[in-house]
Amino acid sequence: DYTKLNKIVIGVCGGDGIGPVITSEAHRVLEYLLRDEVKKGRVEFKVIDGLTIENRVKANKAIPDDVLEELKKCDVILKGPTTTPRAGDPWPNIESANVAMRKELDLFANVRPVKVPDKGIDWTFFRENTEGAYTLGSCGLNVDDDLAFDFTVTTSQGTERIARLAYEYARNNNKGKVSIITKANVVKTTDGKFLRICQEIGKEYPEIVTDDWYIDITTAKLIDEKRRSDFKVFILPNLYGDIITDEAAEFQGGVGTAGSANLGNHYAMFEAIHGSAPRMVAEGRDKYADPCSMLRATVMLLSHIGYQKEADKLERALDKCMYEEKKYVITGRDNGATCKEFGDYVMETTQKL
Amino acid sequence: DYTKLNKIVIGVCGGDGIGPVITSEAHRVLEYLLRDEVKKGRVEFKVIDGLTIENRVKANKAIPDDVLEELKKCDVILKGPTTTPRAGDPWPNIESANVAMRKELDLFANVRPVKVPDKGIDWTFFRENTEGAYTLGSCGLNVDDDLAFDFTVTTSQGTERIARLAYEYARNNNKGKVSIITKANVVKTTDGKFLRICQEIGKEYPEIVTDDWYIDITTAKLIDEKRRSDFKVFILPNLYGDIITDEAAEFQGGVGTAGSANLGNHYAMFEAIHGSAPRMVAEGRDKYADPCSMLRATVMLLSHIGYQKEADKLERALDKCMYEEKKYVITGRDNGATCKEFGDYVMETTQKL
Ligand SMILES: CC(C)[C@H](C(=O)O)[C@@H](O)C(=O)O
Ligand SMILES: CC(C)[C@H](C(=O)O)[C@@H](O)C(=O)O
Secondary structure, three states: OHHHOOOEEEEEEOOOOOHHHHHHHHHHHHHHHOHHHHHOOOEEEEEOOOOOHHHHHHHOOOOOHHHHHHHHOOOEEEEOOOOOOOOOOOOOOOOOHHHHHHHHOOOOEEEEEEEEHHHOEEEEEEEEOOOEOOOOOOOOEEOOOOEEEEEEEEEHHHHHHHHHHHHHHHHHOOOOEEEEEEOOOOOHHHHHHHHHHHHHHHOOOOOOEEEEEEHHHHHHHOOOOOOHHHOOEEEEOHHHHHHHHHHHHHOOOOHHHOEEEEEOOOOEEEEEOOOOOHHHHHOOOHHHOOOHHHHHHHHHHHHHOOOHHHHHHHHHHHHHHHHHOOOOOOOOOOOOOOHHHHHHHHHHHHHHO | OHHHOOOEEEEEEOOOOOHHHHHHHHHHHHHHHOHHHHHOOOEEEEEOOOOOHHHHHHHOOOOOHHHHHHHHOOOEEEEOOOOOOOOOOOOOOOOOHHHHHHHHOOOOEEEEEEEEHHHOEEEEEEEEOOOEOOOOOOOOEEOOOOEEEEEEEEEHHHHHHHHHHHHHHHHHOOOOEEEEEEOOOOOHHHHHHHHHHHHHHHOOOOOOEEEEEEHHHHHHHOOOOOOHHHOOEEEEOHHHHHHHHHHHHHOOOOHHHOEEEEEOOOOEEEEEOOOOOHHHHHOOOHHHOOOHHHHHHHHHHHHHOOOHHHHHHHHHHHHHHHHHOOOOOOOOOOOOOOHHHHHHHHHHHHHHO
16 A cells, blocks of 8 residues: 555666657656655655666676666656567577566566457456466576477466456456456466466355456457457466457557556556567667557556546546547657657646646 | 379368367268269268267277277368367366377478458468477476476477478468567577577578567557558467467458368368367357358368369358358357358359359
């Protein structure tokens, strides 16, 4: 409960790729909305640079020690996307900073809402955020030149806490239904365990209907206009949550419009659901990046730390800019608004509300 | 090359769940189209019963030995969906019969076309079919009550052969582009290897553009009407191929309309891309199941064994029934056509062509 803290420290960490440009727009609006709280000393902003690919490569660590230390001094974090080295890149094989931060700060729940009222879509995804294919994703095994292994991990505790959070959310928001998504017919041990535990916890919520589907058919059902509004709340292992939330966000305007909350018992981090878009940067299109994902993340951050009025205000401004007035359209290319133009527009709209 | 065989033996295996009802419609049309070949002794049909969940449970094997022996006597197989036991079911933990058959007959490539001309969709998915999360999907490890592991496998050979097949297809069909889909930023060892090998093989096809995307953002791009026609041919590890082909099929009318070819060096098996729909059976709706997936699989089978004229004929009849005349509509419920009615309609339409 953040209202009990003397002061809330908000870390702002731009990341790299398109991270800094989209994060700075969100930062600007956030500072505006909380300006009185800052004056009163109730809120403090802490800008954390240094989560760039260059620094991470230099430190040969997913998150350099000094950056991690700074992050741990914050109560909540607004974080821009970060570039992940991968096979064939000129960088060493360090882990994704997103993935590392989720583990280091034990942010076990990745909550991703997708809402498109006129399409009957009002989904909330509870993605398990530290296990599955991600726990040991950087620790695979090359047995020899021909044979490689990766590992998937499911723990009882890890599954219980994400399931409980999802069911509590469903109960408190009268959602009536929770869908558990796995591939337990093939990935039998870990997904089977995940499914079983979620079902067990579901039994403690008799007013909520639980169903379960395989991930493959679920990606089809989201598209089916007659079926998709049956879905309300989803619980998913890490990788399936990653995959399906990008698909789901597309109905709302794309991953550039979708924010997420990464929640743990001690920290909370808010970010875009997408990556750092190195291709946009390489093609000089980063200034056309869409800041809406980070602005939606900011709405979630405000609500999380108890500034619900401010959260509602920003959400209203975003809806106006994105769906109603549409004075600027973001296309990611030079026939659309720049990130800064769109940020100004959201800022002005927020100020007028 | 099937034209060199004295006789082609076609196995027909109904499976269970909705399998038998949809397979029998496909079987009927196939026998009609090849009736002269049967008379000439060039083609023989072999009906293989016994791939039911009851028999598999009794044998405690994914495929009972006698069934496997029969299957191995065939040159090509038309197979209905089969029910896969999973956590919580009253059955032992036997493997999916699909998965087992792909391994036993070394059907390394799962080729899944999705075509919707008026949406600019003309995709062919080359799903690696024996490795990834599937190789050891039934061999996970429960370390103790709290901790479970599953394993993902990638081999060089396994990746090379699917990549080569996809690039050869792209070359022979002037597709111009191949997209490699992985999650190599997280599942670094196996997906990293898969990506690297596909890219290497791509270099042998300089006239073909290769790009690569992560599976999460790819599920969004398929929906994006402005981007999706950029995609032509996909190469994917097993699990991502499983997931994304269900999504892709939705644009074409759902998984009930999509067939697939499971190809190896010695055998080939043709099936629906979906499962046995136990829920439909439980609700008494199996007679309303859509046979189109099995009929599309039949088109692929005919083409594969060299009966291109017959394949084209059936494809034409299906397009007429599904998209043009639409005398019957399949809904999966009692407000739609039954499987048998739709099968009759396709049969009559085929006979008239
Ligand atoms: C960038 C990547 C490591 C990350 C993930 O896979 O979790 C992203 O796709 C996300 O969903 O937040
Ligand atoms: C039924 C299931 C085991 C199967 C798979 O996962 O491969 C199916 O979804 C498919 O795509 O053929």
